[in-house]
Amino acid sequence: MSSLRQLTSSLLMATGLLFLAACGGGDNARVTLKLTDAPGDTFEKAVVTISKVYLKGDVDGEEGKGDVVLLSEPVTTDLLTLANDAADLVKDAEVPPGRYKELRFVITGGYIQVKQDGGSRIFATSPSYEGLPEGAQVDGDLQMPSAASSGLKVKFDKDADVTITSDDDQKVILVDFDVAQSFGKEAGNSGKWVMRPVIKGADLQFSGNVEVTLQLQDGLGFPVPGTAQLSGFSAVLVNADGSRETLPFTATTSAVFVADFKYLLPGTYQVDVVAPEGVSFTTDLARPAAATVGSGAEAHVDFTLTSIGF
Incomplete structure (x- = not known):
């Protein structure tokens, strides 16, 4: 399973071939997707596996057919390493011109490590989650409602659509994953944590x-x-x-x-x-x-x- 910092030639090749096959490559723009973490200092680790990322909107001339896949190769990353930084999740993907209303992130697993009861405890989506460190002891469950099915919605800043034209040499989208606001303990004494993501997106030129x-x-x-x-x-x-x-x-x-x-x-x-x-x-x-x-x-x-x- 790839880490975020290993997404180089293999990811470029995969996304490039995908869009050349689907769109012909003629008038497409190139889109780079950067992932960052909003301020936060509560957690020790917040690891997720992002299995798919796609844009939703309207491709020019094809209203209602705006689902454009940007990432289909699973990527596992610790979101806390991205504070005050931005790492390329997708680089130079070819995207047909159109108006796109949101991004969708499909997250298929993860774990958090938190300071609790005088020690450090791990809560994971599964005791066999592949992103866990070798020999890690899982102390409880991490739930991710609907994250692996329809995907998590990422609305753009001020609910504005992102317009991509054939004149765009490069369009950079910043995705801000607020770790501190996205994970919380379930009410009661169940010992479970739940991910209810707070994720925002914007054109990088507007950050x-x-x-x-x-x-x-x-x-x-x-x-x-x-x-x-x-x-x-x-x-x-x-x-x-x-x-x-x-x-x-x-x-x-x-x-x-x-x-x-x-x-x-x-x-x-x-x-x-x-x-x-x-x-x-x-x-x-x-x-x-x-x-x-x-x-x-x-x-x-x-x-x-x-x-x-x-």
Whole structure:
């Protein structure tokens, strides 16, 4: 079974042959599908097997015949490795011009690993699920209602259709799988988990990012030299659903540190700063600060430390 990072020539060959056979290749556009994970820090692993991905809509001149398969080779990936990143799930697939309303993901298995009862527990769709690590002990069930039959619907940003024309040299679609919002414990004491996916899609040209900077106020230094530096601080991004992502600050100059949250769908996010353990601080901005990401735009939140204590 392929991993996401092994989808290279074999996947390109499979998708290329599929569309050349089905559509002739003449006026088709090329579509790349990128998979990312929305902010989240609750789970240790969230592994799924994606067995099929297809677009639904209307191919030009063939209304109602818009099902176009983008992926038919099973791919297994840990969604948590995709936070603040985007990996190619499908690359350069040929798609006939038309208007497409949604993507469908057929997921045929998976498991999550969570911290629970002072330890680490695994919940899987089956004790024999092929994506499980060798020798893994399955502690409970993970249910995925209808995921393996009709597939999971991925609506595009603001319910807008994606139009693909023969003039498109490349169309890139970003699929944002919100792990933190997609898995939850079943009510009661059954010990089961259920996947009710929160997945959103958008043209990659409409995704954005939030750049967070951190610097010291002029004349301010660390009370105990060498005990903490700005590189020990982290930025926290929270989306509208409450999912969180944490990134460490890295130096760009001797005085300014940056954390860049990438591949974000348009919307409003909350941004905060976290200090190393035992360090207290204040900033010039009220925390958390709001950041609004527009289509294809970069939002900036600039924090200046105004006091530091231990």
